[in-house]
Every structure is written in structure tokens, then in C-alpha cells.
Amino acid sequence: MRQAIGSLAAICLIASFAAPPATAQTNANAEVCAASDDGAFSPSQRIAACNVLIKAAKNAPKELADALVNRGEAAWYVDKMKQAFADLDRAIALDPKNARAFRERSNAHRSSGDLDRALADANEAVRLDPKDAKAFDNRGNVFNDNGQYDRAIEDYQEALRLDPKFSLAFRDRGAAYYFKKDYERAIKDYDEAIRLDPRSDRAYSNRGAAYKKLGRNAQAIADESEAIKLDPSAPEYFDNRGLSYAENGDFDRAIIDYNEAIRIAPQANFLTNRGNAFQAKRDLDRAIADYDRALKLNPGFSNAYNNRGAAFREKGDLDRAIADYEEALRIDPRFDTAAENLAAVRQLRDRRDAASDRVRPTFACGPAARAVEKAICSDPELTRLDRQIDDAYKAALARLDRKGVVRLQKEQRNFVAKRDKSFGDPDYRLKRELEARLAALRGMAGGN
Numbered sequence: 492m493r494q495a496i497g498s499l500a501a502i503c504l505i506a507s508f509a510a511p512p513a514t515a516q517t518n519a520n521a522e523v524c525a526a527s528d529d530g531a532f533s534p535s536q537r538i539a540a541c542n543v544l545i546k547a548a549k550n551a552p553k554e555l556a557d558a559l560v561n562r563g564e565a566a567w568y569v570d571k572m573k574q575a576f577a578d579l580d581r582a583i584a585l586d587p588k589n590a591r592a593f594r595e596r597s598n599a600h601r602s603s604g605d606l607d608r609a610l611a612d613a614n615e616a617v618r619l620d621p622k623d624a625k626a627f628d629n630r631g632n633v634f635n636d637n638g639q640y641d642r643a644i645e646d647y648q649e650a651l652r653l654d655p656k657f658s659l660a661f662r663d664r665g666a667a668y669y670f671k672k673d674y675e676r677a678i679k680d681y682d683e684a685i686r687l688d689p690r691s692d693r694a695y696s697n698r699g700a701a702y703k704k705l706g707r708n709a710q711a712i713a714d715e716s717e718a719i720k721l722d723p724s725a726p727e728y729f730d731n732r733g734l735s736y737a738e739n740g741d742f743d744r745a746i747i748d749y750n751e752a753i754r755i756a757p758q759a760n761f762l763t764n765r766g767n768a769f770q771a772k773r774d775l776d777r778a779i780a781d782y783d784r785a786l787k788l789n790p791g792f793s794n795a796y797n798n799r800g801a802a803f804r805e806k807g808d809l810d811r812a813i814a815d816y817e818e819a820l821r822i823d824p825r826f827d828t829a830a831e832n833l834a835a836v837r838q839l840r841d842r843r844d845a846a847s848d849r850v851r852p853t854f855a856c857g858p859a860a861r862a863v864e865k866a867i868c869s870d871p872e873l874t875r876l877d878r879q880i881d882d883a884y885k886a887a888l889a890r891l892d893r894k895g896v897v898r899l900q901k902e903q904r905n906f907v908a909k910r911d912k913s914f915g916d917p918d919y920r921l922k923r924e925l926e927a928r929l930a931a932l933r934g935m936a937g938g939n
Contacts, residue, residue: 520544524561528568537565556586564595567602575599590619594626601633609633624654628663640667658687662694665701674701692721696728703735711735726755730764742768759789763798770802778802793822797829800836809840810879810886810933852877863914866921876925883932890935899935 523540526532532540541562548555563578579596582589597612613630620626631646647664650657665680681698684691699714715732722728733748749765752758766781782799785792800815816833819826856868867873884903888896906928913919 524558528564534565534569538562541565552585556582556589556592559585560589560592560595563592563599567595567599570602572599572603588619590616590623590626593619594623594629597629597633601629601636606633606637610637622653624650624657624660627653628657628660631660631663631667635663635667635670638670640671643667656687658684658691658694661687662691662697665694665697669697669701669704672704674704677701690721692718692725692728695721696725696731699731699735703738708735708738724755726752726758726761729755730761733764733768737764737768737771742771757784757788759785759792759795762788763792763795766795766802767798770798770805773805775802775806791822793819793826793829796822797826797832800829800832804832804836804839808882808885809836809843810882811889812836813840814886814890853881861911861914863911863921866914873922873925876922876929880925880929880932883929883935887932887935 520540520543523532523536524544526537528534541558544558545555545562548558559578559582563575563582566572566578567575576596576599579592579599582592583596586592593612594616597609597616600606600609600612610630610633613626613633616623616626617630627646627650631643631650634640634643634646644664644667647660647667650660651664654660661680661684665677665684668674668677668680678698678701681694681701684694685698688694695714696718699711699718702708702711702714712732712735715728715735718725718728719732729748729752733745733752736742736745736748745768746765749761749768752761753765762781762785766778766785769775769778769781779799779802782795782802785795786799789795796815796819800812800819803809803812803815813833813836816829816836819829820833823829852864852867852874854864856864867877884899887899891899910921910924913924914921
């Protein structure tokens with residue numbers, strides 16, 4: 492740590508060596524440009540300061556490379572990945588021995604999901620500067636993302652050997668232990684990360700997740716609440732606490748937290764979690780509304796389809812439940828829960844259909860005037876087909892956009908009109924036509 496200069500000496504230095512205005516401005520820009528992600532300056536301030544330095548350093552390749560790395564790091568922090576890669580690539584071209592440039596580009600590749608390139612850059616950063624604890628921590632993160640948790644832990648341990656007070660390395664190693672399901676060791680690392688950096692909201696949040704895995708929900712909620720206190724702008728912290736309240740059966744408090752998470756950032760998983768809480772409270776319509784919103788945001792979210800299927804099942808709408816379970820499995824063929832739910836609901840539908848003596852058609856049989864209606868009312872099998880067609884029709888409508896709904900409604904009216912007109916003709920087979928219509932509608936609804 493740099494030692495403070497005595498007050499008298501400082502006064503003498505200022506009097507004797509005061510910097511000219513241009514140099515002072517350059518030094519100020521250098522300080523802002525080189526600020527860390529958790530420093531006092533915003534990314535836009537850092538980028539603006541770096542812009543000034545980059546313009547001034549055209550004839551100084553090393554200084555230009557350092558400024559480009561700083562600007563690339565700031566751009567990465569605000570997810571401006573195109574600028575980040577452009578700056579970091581240019582910095583490496585200017586200074587191929589700039590270890591920090593490789594380290595930051597590794598971070599950018601990791602954020603973009605390109606773990607092979609991230610690892611290549613992380614290896615080069617370690618080779619160029621084997622005493623840089625951050626380089627080992629960064630490479631550990633790449634291994635962690637790749638599921639190589641033991642290899643990640645080795646790098647975190649080297650980072651901590653180089654810098655025993657590196658709180659981030661304790662937090663990252665805690666994450667590796669968490670993914671290895673060694674929750675006790677994860678908590679010990681999070682404890683140390685918090686001791687070294689008591690304002691690390693992420694360390695509290697991560698420790699809360701580990702406590703939750705051990706069934707220590709009271710401690711999980713305490714840590715999640717502290718994370719929220721430290722950073723109330725992070726929606727996932729509210730969502731995490733909501734999940735803990737839901738685990739305790741306190742669905743009203745869970746919904747309050749989900750509401751705040753959704754207010755900050757309406758994400759599909761937050762909406763699905765709130766839908767689950769509403770479903771637990773038997774408020775099925777509000778649950779389905781949340782699942783609908785979640786699927787509009789993320790049409791590939793299999794959990795939302797599965798959970799909406801459960802809500803439709805509770806409402807007795809088995810065809811729409813089947814359609815949702817099948818869609819969940821189409822997205823994720825290894826989704827065992829959806830497969831089990833689908834099998835169970837198909838059995839329910841089969842049992843319901845088999846109980847034909849208790850099935851009633853979709854119209855009142857008492858005042859039935861048309862010959863075809865009287866035929867359906869008098870035949871349990873035709874009655875069952877009429878009811879199944881109605882269920883499949885409603886399920887198909889629910890999956891269509893506005894134009895599709897109008898088209899299907901017209902098709903159904905035409906089918907009924909033809910049925911009513913054709914019944915009694917020698918070549919018209921009512922059961923065969925009903926079965927064909929049912930198959931067509933189930934195909935539209937996704938059911939079998």
C-alpha cells in the first residue's frame with residue numbers, strides 16, 4: 492500500500508512541482524479511465540476519459556494499449572461486446588505481451604459463451620504474468636463455467652496463495668464447491684469472502700443459496716435480505732428471497748418479492764416463480780396469466796409450459812394440459828417431470844373418456860331438435876366424441892394467434908353445419924366424421 496506523505500512535505504511538493512493544467516487533466520483522465528468496475532466512476536465516465544487518452548496516445552503504443560484495455564473492460568461491463576472485443580484485439584495487436592489485455596479478453600469471450608477462446612486467452616494471461624492472482628481467478632472461472640470444478644479450485648487456490656486477501660477468489664471458489672454440492676465448504680469460503688469484503692452483495696446471495704440447499708432457510712433469508720440491502724437494484728435477490736419464502740409456505744410474502752423482481756426486470760423465470768406461488772394459493776387464473784407472460788418473453792422456457800400444464804390440469808382442462816406437457820418435452824426431451832405429468836394426464840383423460848355413461852354432450856339434450864343432436868344424445872360413444880371435440884377445439888384455440896383463432900372458428904362452424912346437413916345421407920358416417928375432426932383438432936392443439 493502506498494504510504495501517505497507528511498503534510499509539510501506535501502505542501503512543499505505542491506509548491507515546487509505543481510503540474511501544468513494540461514498534465515493535471517491528463518492525470519485525471521488516466522485515473523478515471525483506469526478505475527475498477529466497483530469504483531466511484533460510471534462506465535460512461537470511464538469510457539469518456541479513455542477516449543481522451545486514446546486520442547492523445549497515438550504515438551505511444553504501450554500507453555495506447557493500456558487505455559484500450561481499460562476502455563474495453565468498461566465496455567464489457569455494460570455489455571457493449573462489439574466495442575470491448577475491438578478495443579482488446581487492438582490492444583493485443585499493439586502490445587502482444589500485455590497480460591491484462593488477454594485476461595480481459597478472456598472475460599469477454601467467457602461472457603459470450605465462447606469458453607474455448609476464453610481458456611486460450613486465460614492461459615496466455617497466466618503465462619505472461621504468473622504472479623497475477625486475478626489471472627488465475629479468471630481462468631478458474633472459465634473452468635467453472637465448463638463444469639471442471641476441481642480444475643477451477645486449483646486455480647482459485649493459486650490465486651489465494653498469491654493474494655491471501657483476495658475476497659473474490661474466496662467467493663469464486665465457494666461457487667465451485669457449491670456446484671460440487673459441497674455446501675459446507677462453500678459456506679466457509681463465502682464466510683471468508685464476506686469477512687474480507689463485508690459489502691459484497693453477491694457473496695451474501697451465494698451463501699444464502701448454499702444455506703437453502705442445506706435446508707437452513709432462516710439463514711438463507713437473512714443473507715438474501717442483506718444482499719437486497721446492499722444492492723436493492725438486483726432483481727435476482729428479490730426472486731431468491733421469494734423462493735425461500737415459498738419454500739416456507741409463505742406465498743404471500745413470496746409474491747411481494749416476485750412483484751419487486753418483475754418490476755425491476757420482467758423476466759420469464761420471475762414470472763414463472765410468481766405463477767407457481769399463485770398456483771400454490773389455488774389462484775389458477777392468475778397463475779396461468781403469469782405463465783402466459785413468461786412464455787411471451789421466452790417461448791423456449793420448458794418450465795413455464797410444464798407448470799402451466801399443471802394449472803390447466805387443476806382446472807380440469809386436460810387437453811390443454813397435455814398440449815403444454817408435450818411442448819415442454821419438445822423443448823427439453825429429457826424433462827422427466829413433464830414426461831411423468833404427461834403420462835398421468837393422458838391416463839386421466841382416458842379414464843374420463845371411458846366413463847362414457849357420465850359424459851354429456853356440449854348441448855342440452857332435452858330441447859334437442861335436430862336429428863343429428865338426438866343421435867349424439869342417444870349414443871354414449873358419440874356423446875364422448877362430441878365432448879372430446881369441444882375440449883380439443885378449446886385447446887387448439889388457446890395456441891393460435893388472432894388470425895388463427897378466426898380461421899379455426901370458421902372451420903368449426905363449417906364442420907357443424909356440414910354435420911347437421913349431411914346426417915341422414917346414406918354415405919355420411921357420423922362417428923367416422925367425428926373421429927376425423929377430433930384427430931385434426933388434437934393435431935392443432937399438440938395433443939395425442
